[in-house]
Amino acid sequence: MSESGSQGMPRAAGQEAAQRAKGRFHRWFWGAIVVMTILTFMLQVIAARVLEAQVGETEAPAMSDPAEVPGTEELSAQNLKSLLGSAGVVALNTVKMQIPGYIDVVYAPVYAAVPDYADYHYSIWGQYVELGAAALGDVGSELEERLFDGFEARLGDASNRIDDAFEEIFEAELAAGLTAGAPSGAVLGELTRTVLADTGKRMMVTAPVATSAVLGAALSTKLAAGAMTKSIAAKLAIKVTAKTGGKWVAAGSGAGAGAAVCSWTGPGAGLCAAVGGIGAWLLVDKGIMLLDELWTRDEFEADLTQMIDEQKSDHIAAFEQAIAKRAVAVQRVSDETVQSQDFTLRELSGEGSAAICAVAGDLSERYEALRVTLAARTPASLDAVRALAAEHEGDLSIGLYAQQILDNLRSASELKIETVRISGNLPGGYRANRDVTLLLRLGENVKEIARSSASSNMGFDALATLDVVKEIGVDFPLDLRIEQHRLGFNRYFAGTGKLITDEGLERTSGGLRHVIVLALPVSYDNDASSLDEAKAGGPDRSDISLDIQVSAAALPPLDGVARCR
């Protein structure tokens, strides 16, 4: 063997070994791929079966495709918020359309009882019972019993069904939204599931229609029967008036005839005559009633039906209002829950915390000023705060805070005018120790102050209690008329002015109750012969002081912003 050949042999042996090693690695590589594929597939199938079993127990949304990777996914706050919001909107709109159907079921027996009540109304017995009840002021009891028997229970049942429908639709929409919106194959993470479960539980007990304050008295059968009661009482009054005259005549004739017929009874003739009279009364009554029924029964039933329709419409509107309030409350609950869900780094820093917390701080400061200081509630400052809050209403970090401010500011523009103290003296030449009557008009509110004493030196001092709510920033015309009572003819004075609320408030200090002082010139009207005719603008004037006591309700304090310190 040559040298090259002997050197080549170890090299060839090495290459052969390398080839065998490569062959083994080749088999190992592809074998590993095959084995891992089979194991992965088996695991997916097992995981899908385990998940299906878990979905049945825990109501957690299932994977859409069991063959895909079951990674966990936490929904962002924005996604959750819009998901819960749209679920609420769909539930509200769907249930609103269903409410008339539920109320139809409640009222069906009422409509069915109308002919029965008409039969009762057009019977002798019914008529006298109604008259007796009307005399006692309780026509409604028979109405309630005949028309509205079981009404409250049915209405309560309808409330519960409406609540149940809302909850079912809400949960179904939520589940559908999660299935549609989550990445395919993803299982919701624990945080998201916790939020959804928490929101679901809170939704169940949030502002249920069945206990809604809006429905409150509207559910009362007495209220339902009330309007009808008045109408029926009115009809009874007309009937009685129309029929009584004739019936007395008949009774009189009957009594007379009875007396003649019963004369043979001697002393019993009186009683006999009375029985005859009563019998005649009833006969006539029956006849009149039959005629009445013939002419007016259809109209009576139609009136009753119309009143029931009106009441039903009111109930439907009340339920719609209650369910709308519930949807708003559920949305608020959802927002509160979601707000603690998560955030992004961008919101926390950069475009997040510093800038947003500055806005939150600004809002807080301005709101606090408005909260306890009436003078600060000028239209301009209220609009500015509202605009700033509206701008950030959709922000993840302070959206709820801004929404809270907007809700609280709804009644911030309201100003209550409690009392007006009117003091002063008449123009110089007309002063006398004579009583005066005052008539104050503030906008569309009119208040007459009863006759009170006045003296030529001290004048008069009267207090008018108004308790009217007005809008800040709106000007109200003032009109004061004074009647001076004299032995011969009375004198009349008048003065006009304007209450400019924000100007008046600007001059006040802190707090929620203030007195706005105005000077109103009044003058004598020689041509007036009554308070209504008195006009201002005469030459002789004097200033009457109007001390207008105003107040406003304190705004509720705000909850803090979690992400701002």
Added chain:
Amino acid sequence: MASRPFWITIGNALAAAAFAGLSLLLWQGAYEQTDWAVLALAPLALALTAGAWPLARAPWRASLRVALREGSPLERIMTGWLRATVLSLAFAVAATAVLAWQALDVTAQKAAILLGVFCLSALAFSLAEAILGRHLHQPFARAAATSLITWTVALPFAVLFAAHTWWAVPMPGEVLGASLREAMALNPRGLPDREGWITSALRVLQSWESAKLWAVVQLPEHPVAGVLYSLDAALFAFLWCRGGIVMTQVVEDHVTGGRDG
């Protein structure tokens, strides 16, 4: 350097991606049930070790041959075997651990993106190696291509991932009002509630992540904290791209065909 049809190059990249992807997928699915799921990572770790070993040894040996005089006994002593073993094992363990951690809560969408980046790294590496092979001797051409492609693919991917973390990744709201201890006890990835050495190790990683996030939350006025957190979260991109390159070398060298040099 033998040229290779492009379809083989693509096939190599896909095979490497399939191998790595299946290993991580199996790990993700099995970990829900048992800590023994770590065995699913063994093929990946072995493959990464096998691929990183020659990458660590060959350039060093080539440099040593240039440095040592002919006939020096040091050549037989300083084989580079120990160095290569330590380096390749360190890389394999680090890469496998980081990739396994990322795989725990990856969604299908994110997984598709990651596998795409993996294949891109592999293809880019093959192309770069072919081009550099015309100018550099092996194993330097391979080493240069590895380094070059790791940076050119991983760097933009890391930036994009960091931007996504900053902009859109939701962080658990519970950390806002939590103390450090409470934040470290959070379980945002939904690790199974069981005792086990793997779970314990992963809880350490989770606590570390939560602690970093808690620190960011304490500094809302300093956006740089959030930026650094996002960049830190994106660093795995380098290991992922490097892993793609290493796996491709394994497939090229030991599965589909040999290589000159």
